[in-house]
Amino acid sequence: MNGITEAQILQLPKILDPRGNLSIIEDDLHIPFKIQRVYWIYDVPGGQVRGGHAFREQQELIVALSGSFDIMVDDGQSRRTFSLNRSYYGLFVPAGYWRQMQNFSTNSLALVLSSTRYDEKDYIRDYEDFLTYCKKDEK
Numbered sequence: 195m196n197g198i199t200e201a202q203i204l205q206l207p208k209i210l211d212p213r214g215n216l217s218i219i220e221d222d223l224h225i226p227f228k229i230q231r232v233y234w235i236y237d238v239p240g241g242q243v244r245g246g247h248a249f250r251e252q253q254e255l256i257v258a259l260s261g262s263f264d265i266m267v268d269d270g271q272s273r274r275t276f277s278l279n280r281s282y283y284g285l286f287v288p289a290g291y292w293r294q295m296q297n298f299s300t301n302s303l304a305l306v307l308s309s310t311r312y313d314e315k316d317y318i319r320d321y322e323d324f325l326t327y328c329k330k331d332e333k
Protein backbone atom coordinates (compact mmCIF):
# COMPACT_ATOMS: atom_id res chain seq x y z
CA MET A 195 0.00 0.00 0.00
CA ASN A 196 1.53 3.33 -1.05
CA GLY A 197 0.94 6.44 -3.10
CA ILE A 198 -1.35 8.22 -0.62
CA THR A 199 -0.32 11.87 -0.71
CA GLU A 200 -3.25 13.54 1.07
CA ALA A 201 -4.45 13.40 4.64
CA GLN A 202 -7.37 11.00 4.74
CA ILE A 203 -9.35 8.67 6.96
CA LEU A 204 -8.49 5.00 6.47
CA GLN A 205 -10.95 2.31 7.51
CA LEU A 206 -9.25 -0.50 9.39
CA PRO A 207 -10.41 -4.11 9.38
CA LYS A 208 -13.08 -4.87 11.95
CA ILE A 209 -13.73 -8.44 13.07
CA LEU A 210 -17.19 -8.41 14.59
CA ASP A 211 -17.66 -10.91 17.39
CA PRO A 212 -20.31 -11.33 20.08
CA ARG A 213 -17.41 -11.60 22.54
CA GLY A 214 -16.20 -8.12 21.54
CA ASN A 215 -14.85 -6.64 18.31
CA LEU A 216 -11.26 -6.62 17.10
CA SER A 217 -9.40 -4.32 14.71
CA ILE A 218 -5.97 -4.67 13.15
CA ILE A 219 -3.14 -2.56 11.75
CA GLU A 220 -0.31 -4.22 9.82
CA ASP A 221 2.27 -1.89 8.34
CA ASP A 222 2.54 -1.75 4.54
CA LEU A 223 -0.84 -3.51 4.37
CA HIS A 224 -3.36 -1.27 6.12
CA ILE A 225 -1.10 1.81 6.30
CA PRO A 226 1.42 3.00 3.68
CA PHE A 227 4.54 2.99 5.88
CA LYS A 228 6.63 0.89 8.24
CA ILE A 229 5.94 1.57 11.92
CA GLN A 230 9.06 2.77 13.73
CA ARG A 231 7.41 4.20 16.82
CA VAL A 232 4.13 4.13 18.71
CA TYR A 233 2.97 6.70 21.24
CA TRP A 234 -0.32 7.67 22.80
CA ILE A 235 -1.88 10.77 24.28
CA TYR A 236 -4.22 10.46 27.24
CA ASP A 237 -5.51 12.31 30.34
CA VAL A 238 -5.96 15.43 28.22
CA PRO A 239 -7.66 18.12 30.34
CA GLY A 240 -10.79 19.69 28.82
CA GLY A 241 -10.03 22.41 26.27
CA GLN A 242 -6.38 21.47 25.78
CA VAL A 243 -4.77 21.27 22.34
CA ARG A 244 -1.97 18.91 21.28
CA GLY A 245 0.21 18.95 18.20
CA GLY A 246 0.41 22.36 16.61
CA HIS A 247 3.42 21.51 14.44
CA ALA A 248 4.43 19.78 11.21
CA PHE A 249 6.92 17.05 10.40
CA ARG A 250 9.39 17.11 7.55
CA GLU A 251 9.61 13.31 7.24
CA GLN A 252 7.25 11.68 9.68
CA GLN A 253 4.11 10.06 8.31
CA GLU A 254 1.57 8.93 10.86
CA LEU A 255 -1.71 7.24 11.52
CA ILE A 256 -3.79 8.63 14.38
CA VAL A 257 -6.50 6.44 15.93
CA ALA A 258 -9.05 7.33 18.61
CA LEU A 259 -8.76 4.08 20.57
CA SER A 260 -11.27 5.49 23.04
CA GLY A 261 -13.47 8.59 23.11
CA SER A 262 -13.23 11.25 20.42
CA PHE A 263 -11.20 14.24 19.25
CA ASP A 264 -10.72 16.39 16.16
CA ILE A 265 -7.58 16.77 14.05
CA MET A 266 -7.05 19.90 12.00
CA VAL A 267 -4.65 19.40 9.09
CA ASP A 268 -3.20 22.19 6.98
CA ASP A 269 -1.11 21.72 3.83
CA GLY A 270 -0.05 25.36 3.71
CA GLN A 271 -2.92 26.29 1.38
CA SER A 272 -6.07 24.90 2.95
CA ARG A 273 -7.26 23.41 6.22
CA ARG A 274 -9.50 20.45 6.95
CA THR A 275 -10.76 19.09 10.23
CA PHE A 276 -11.38 15.38 10.71
CA SER A 277 -13.31 13.95 13.67
CA LEU A 278 -12.28 10.59 15.03
CA ASN A 279 -14.67 8.69 17.29
CA ARG A 280 -14.39 5.02 16.30
CA SER A 281 -11.40 2.78 16.95
CA TYR A 282 -11.60 1.22 13.45
CA TYR A 283 -10.84 4.48 11.67
CA GLY A 284 -7.44 6.14 11.51
CA LEU A 285 -6.36 9.47 10.05
CA PHE A 286 -3.34 9.08 7.81
CA VAL A 287 -1.25 12.27 7.84
CA PRO A 288 1.54 12.41 5.23
CA ALA A 289 4.75 14.31 5.89
CA GLY A 290 4.62 18.07 5.43
CA TYR A 291 1.23 18.78 7.02
CA TRP A 292 0.66 21.12 9.94
CA ARG A 293 -1.60 19.28 12.37
CA GLN A 294 -3.34 20.04 15.61
CA MET A 295 -5.46 17.79 17.85
CA GLN A 296 -8.31 19.35 19.80
CA ASN A 297 -11.78 18.84 21.34
CA PHE A 298 -10.68 15.76 23.28
CA SER A 299 -13.56 14.04 25.07
CA THR A 300 -13.15 12.93 28.67
CA ASN A 301 -11.02 9.76 28.88
CA SER A 302 -10.11 9.85 25.19
CA LEU A 303 -7.06 7.92 24.09
CA ALA A 304 -5.17 8.91 20.93
CA LEU A 305 -2.82 6.33 19.45
CA VAL A 306 -0.17 7.59 17.03
CA LEU A 307 1.75 5.20 14.77
CA SER A 308 4.80 6.92 13.33
CA SER A 309 7.00 6.11 10.35
CA THR A 310 10.07 7.54 12.10
CA ARG A 311 11.91 7.41 15.39
CA TYR A 312 11.69 10.50 17.57
CA ASP A 313 13.82 13.30 16.16
CA GLU A 314 13.26 16.88 17.32
CA LYS A 315 14.94 18.10 14.09
CA ASP A 316 12.03 16.64 12.11
CA TYR A 317 9.60 19.08 13.75
CA ILE A 318 8.56 22.45 12.32
CA ARG A 319 7.09 24.16 15.37
CA ASP A 320 6.66 27.68 14.02
CA TYR A 321 3.73 28.26 11.63
CA GLU A 322 5.53 30.95 9.62
CA ASP A 323 8.49 28.57 9.16
CA PHE A 324 6.00 25.95 7.99
CA LEU A 325 4.58 28.28 5.33
CA THR A 326 8.12 29.07 4.13
CA TYR A 327 8.86 25.33 4.03
CA CYS A 328 5.70 24.73 1.90
CA LYS A 329 6.73 27.44 -0.58
CA LYS A 330 10.22 25.91 -0.94
CA ASP A 331 8.55 22.57 -1.61
CA GLU A 332 6.63 24.01 -4.60
CA LYS A 333 9.83 24.85 -6.52
Ligand code: TYD
Pocket residue numbers: 231233235243244245246247312
Ligand atom coordinates in the same frame (compact mmCIF):
# COMPACT_ATOMS: atom_id res chain seq x y z
P1 TYD B 1 5.16 16.75 21.08
O1 TYD B 1 5.36 15.88 19.88
O2 TYD B 1 5.48 18.19 20.96
O3 TYD B 1 3.64 16.57 21.60
P2 TYD B 1 2.27 16.98 20.87
O4 TYD B 1 2.53 17.03 19.42
O5 TYD B 1 1.31 15.90 21.21
O6 TYD B 1 1.81 18.26 21.46
O7 TYD B 1 5.96 16.10 22.30
C1 TYD B 1 5.82 16.54 23.63
C2 TYD B 1 7.12 16.25 24.36
O8 TYD B 1 7.37 14.86 24.40
C3 TYD B 1 8.33 16.92 23.72
O9 TYD B 1 9.16 17.42 24.76
C4 TYD B 1 9.05 15.81 23.03
C5 TYD B 1 8.65 14.58 23.81
N1 TYD B 1 8.54 13.38 22.96
C6 TYD B 1 9.52 12.41 23.00
O10 TYD B 1 10.51 12.51 23.76
N2 TYD B 1 9.41 11.30 22.20
C7 TYD B 1 8.36 11.14 21.36
O11 TYD B 1 8.28 10.12 20.62
C8 TYD B 1 7.34 12.15 21.30
C9 TYD B 1 6.16 12.03 20.39
C10 TYD B 1 7.47 13.26 22.11
